[in-house]
Amino acid sequence: MFKKILIANRGEIALRVIRTCREMGIKSVAVYSTADAESLHVRFADEAVCIGPPPSNESYLKVSSIMAAAEITNADAIHPGYGFLSENAKFSKLCEEHGIKFIGASADMINRMGDKASAKSTMIEAGVPCVPGSEGVIPDFKTCIKVAKETGYPVMLKASAGGGGKGMRAVWKEEDLQNAWDSARQESKAAFGNDDMYIEKLIEQPRHIEIQIIGDSNGNACHLGERDCSVQRRHQKLTEETPSPFMTDKLRKAMGDAAVKASEYIKYEGAGTVEFLVDKHRNFYFMEMNTRIQVEHPITEQVIIDFDLIKEQIKVAAGIPILGKNYNPKLHSIECRINAEDPYNDFRPCPGKITEFHSPGGHGVRLDTHVYAGYTIPPNYDSMIAKLITTAQTREEAISKMKRALDEFVVEGVKTTIPFHLQLMSDPRYVSGDYTTAFMDDFVMNEPEEEEE
């Protein structure tokens, strides 16, 4: 087992890893930029080293500084958390070359799953359902018509070099295809200098449901149930829950098996998540695979025999085989991501000093946070300040617990998304459990309540 783990991250996830290290008797090393000198993860770690100035690319993303920190503290493993360097193949490789265990995927794995096209073709080989469509780039319009017909309308015409919604056209019938083909290519050429197009089936009213998996060095993998992350704003998740209100036992078995099959096919080691799009007919399609621990991992921990996923990651990295048993959610858990943003002003980030902070508590309430009263949120990093997780025996109870906990939660000095989550927990569409990734399109914040004098 490792003697000392350096956590190449900050904020709540750094604290999360440090806590598990402490429980396992492993020494922890925190790294921090000068902006994070007062952060809780720095105080809780056994050792802490300052690695650079506030900008991420000069501190948390600077590979040479992280490696130097590991060298001077004699860490034998690095936990990258999520974001930052957690899916950086070069960094994973560098750790390997320096004899430091990277608690995450190998460089090869990261590359395979990181490239969307290669991930998809790997999944097709593995026999995992993928969004049907063209095989690679479409050479001409004649082929385009053919592929669109084979795929079945509605289809999404997508630019190969595309991103941010550019070069994408939804096509509902063949008569519109020529127009879409011409304008999408023109847009793509203008934006990316490349007009290569491919086609995917347009998934109607998709839900984003992901499966947590763990694989070990013996090539075994198992799944730990699903998480529904469909409530998103600009592709950023706002809240997650497990089990998914849309799930059935049959679908869970099918998706779980597919995720395990995918993991074993690529011989995945460590904790990972296979993301699927699920359409209204409960057909599911591989979207992508995240080769790291995810922000929303706590809800999975809460519903399956209180697993410690970080501990499992560390154990697998140390060569300990997994039990190999699949787990399905036994309770219901919801996570609300509390951000320092103003929900009444387009969720504008509001860094600043937290003057008052009173955490919610009690039965079924878990708060993962790195902030405290008197802490100044630096403007250089993301705005998430806490994850509030409630767990109960039923979905209704988990929701009412979340409302109760949000009511108790006091954060002053900065604006937070607590009012948003309070409104969400009473929103009829959310409460009904019938929501898709289009949910936030129709969500409008109510006027703030009058302050009582």
Place this chain on the structure above:
Amino acid sequence: MNIKEIQNLIKFVAKSGATEVKLEMNDVKITIRTGDGHGKGETTIIQQVPNMGIPQPLSQIPVESIPVSTEAASAEEDSKYITVKSPIIGTFYRKSAPDQPSFVEVGDSIKEGDVLCVIEAMKLFNEIESEISGKIIKVLVDDASPVEFDQPLFLVDPS
């Protein structure tokens, strides 16, 4: 008062930045004075004790052996010095190779652009150049020791 208490008192006074503290309690009078005008910030002890009944050990306290943090006490003198801080995390070396002389020694005059030291991070040796001219007053880190970002390395008297 035992030796431990006196050591703690000296540390406290040095940290406080006060230049002189006189303490009278029971049968003991102690005066602690910091700084002697040479900018070195040494802490000296002047003992004034009544002649009878005081155990010998008090007069046997060797000043040099009491570890004192002089940084705060010499803060006033240091405020005119510039602290050169580490721009990266790594291992600090005073020379380019073990058999080479140090880049700079205490008392050396340096000008802007002079290499002061080398900091190694991941087998890459980064030469740290001075951004100012002046005289090296103090070297704050031992050769071949780890340093973190922003850690003070040298005290320089700019001129």
